[in-house]
Amino acid sequence: MDMKELSSILQQNGIVGAGGAGFPTYAKLDERAETIILNCAECEPLLRLHRQLLEKYAKEIIDTFHMIGETVGAKEVIIGIKKAYTATIEAVKAVMGQYPEVRLGLLDEVYPAGDEVVLIYETTGKVVRPGGLPIESGVAVFNVETVYNVYRALNEKTPVEDKLVSVVAEVEHPITVRVPIGTPLEEVVALAGGVTTKDAVYFVGGPMMGNIGTGAQPVTKTTNAILVLPKDHHIIQKKLKKNSIDMKRAAACCCQCTMCTDLCPRHLLGHPIEPNKFMLAATCKDVQEPNIFINTLFCSSCGLCEMYSCFQGLSPRSLMAEYKGGLRANGIRPPKVEAKPVGPEREYRKVPMERLMARLDLTRYNREAPLDESAVPVKTVRILLSQHIGAPASAIVKAGDMVTKGQMIAEPGKGLSVGIHASVNGLVTEVNEKYIVIESQEGRAGNE
Incomplete structure (x- = not known):
């Protein structure tokens, strides 16, 4: 199949990145892609659907991914997956042998292993230019469910009409279900046997990068998970805080320990993002070094700085997001800069998923959420x-x-x-x- 035909099929069938970003997949087909990577890092805590899907449909997904590689002319096809996903790895190994250009890119159980820039470095050793696109480095990254949707479009003539969603945390029976696009979240949660806490809040997406939702909110092509949490949970309270108050708190107690910068995944890959300098400049209204503010455009919003690193409970990510929005609204784009060399300290500053879940008070919710693809009436x-x-x-x-x-x-x-x-x-x-x-x-x- 040539690229033009495949591109048309993907666009007409509504296929977009199912990992959360929602970037139209047809636009990722590019002859500059010497390497394509299948992202099965399952980046966020408690999420399981991508490893579950790849384990169940390993042949369909890898056959399709191989075809995508042939279409764009990729020389290397990598399955990026965490070492801990042993059952999924075995399923992949049983299929990948027939494709010599396909190899495993094994990842540590750390956060955010699924961030495109981090994933590319871990599996290829390439550093994506700060503010640049992976394709500039000859790489294209595709999500597991996205590729499965390509398979369905090509082989079953099925467009994107439903979505896999994991329902976890304060529910009777955590589960991963396939539901029609547009289904209200409250109906999806009901499939998990109902909630087990008073004042339940629906947190849509992963605990690090998701947002508070409502029961009437519809499932979209990028809805990966619904975390049902009590209103007084740390994650919910963090989201409910006002940036104006967070800024005053930062002015009062940011001690410039630099932990937010020391553990920043993009900073560790040489990108010019330094949250601690931003916090100092923003709270002091010091604009003598405007690049401190402009460099917030290089932030990936992974949330480590405010959900894990800061001992004062401050919110660098949220405050930088507000500044980024203002810069973009005024037409300011990231400057073209080169990344600094990756230092040896990076290996010792990775955040283990186990410790992250403990810090977020999510360990008690780390239960299986079996995949159930039964038809759901709505x-x-x-x-x-x-x-x-x-x-x-x-x-x-x-x-x-x-x-x-x-x-x-x-x-x-x-x-x-x-x-x-x-x-x-x-x-x-x-x-x-x-x-x-x-x-x-x-x-x-x-x-x-």
């Missing part, structure tokens, strides 16, 4: 038109239309964009610039 889905980086899709249905599961209901917008598809059979009840609501036939039958 009454109504609300499908967002913007579930990916780039231009939103444009609706091509109207209220009153009957649609079938897998039917395109929104075509790719102008520029970087992908199609959106119905996740259930049913009646379109609402269409606006942000979403499409479909009442499933099952729901209608129940009402009648």
Whole structure:
């Protein structure tokens, strides 16, 4: 298959990065990619769905990834996976032997092993330019579920109409389920047997980089996990803090211990990001060195500085995110700089996942969440038109239309964009610039 044909298939079938970023996958197909990496680092604590999926569908995923490699002309195909995922590694080894260009890139159980820049360095030794794209280093990274969606599009003619989601923490039975896109989060949580705490809060995504959600919020193509946590949990309280108060706290008690910088994954790879200097300059309103603020654009927002490193409980990541937003709103982009050489100290400053979970008070929730791909009935889905980086899709249905599961209901917008598809059979009840609501036939039958 040539690149143009594959690119069209991926765009029309709505395939985007399922790891959380949502970058349209067709745009990653590039003949400059000498190396492609399958990301099975399962970066965040408690998440399991990617290793589960790769173990169950190792042949389908690796065959498809090999095909992607052939299409872009890659010389090397790497499966980036943590050494601790022994069952998944065995499943991969049983398949990869027939492809000489495929090899394992074994990773330590540390955070954030799944960050693209960190993953590339660990598996290839290459340092991505600060602010640059992996393709500049001849590398393209793909998520496990993303590649499985490519397999389904090519072999089952199935677009992205559902999503795997892990439901963990304060639930009766932690589980990983496949649900229709647009399913309300509260219905997904119910599949785990319900909540086991009062004042439950839904935290969507991983505990380090996720956000507080609501029960009515719909599942999207990038929803990987729902952590059900008590309202007084450290992670929830951290998210509820106001940046204005955090700035005053930083001014009062940041002691410039430099721990936030010493453990920063991007700083350790030579990128010019130094959270401690930012904290000092921001709290003192010292603009004599503007690069301290501009360099916040190199932050990956992994959250280590404020969730693990800072003994004072300050929030460098959140404060830098606010500054980054202001810089971008004013048209300021990262300057072109070269990374400094990676120092030997990096090996001794990696953060073990076990210690991170203990610091986050998540160890008690580290239980199995078995994969269950049984069909999930839903009454109504609300499908967002913007579930990916780039231009939103444009609706091509109207209220009153009957649609079938897998039917395109929104075509790719102008520029970087992908199609959106119905996740259930049913009646379109609402269409606006942000979403499409479909009442499933099952729901209608129940009402009648």
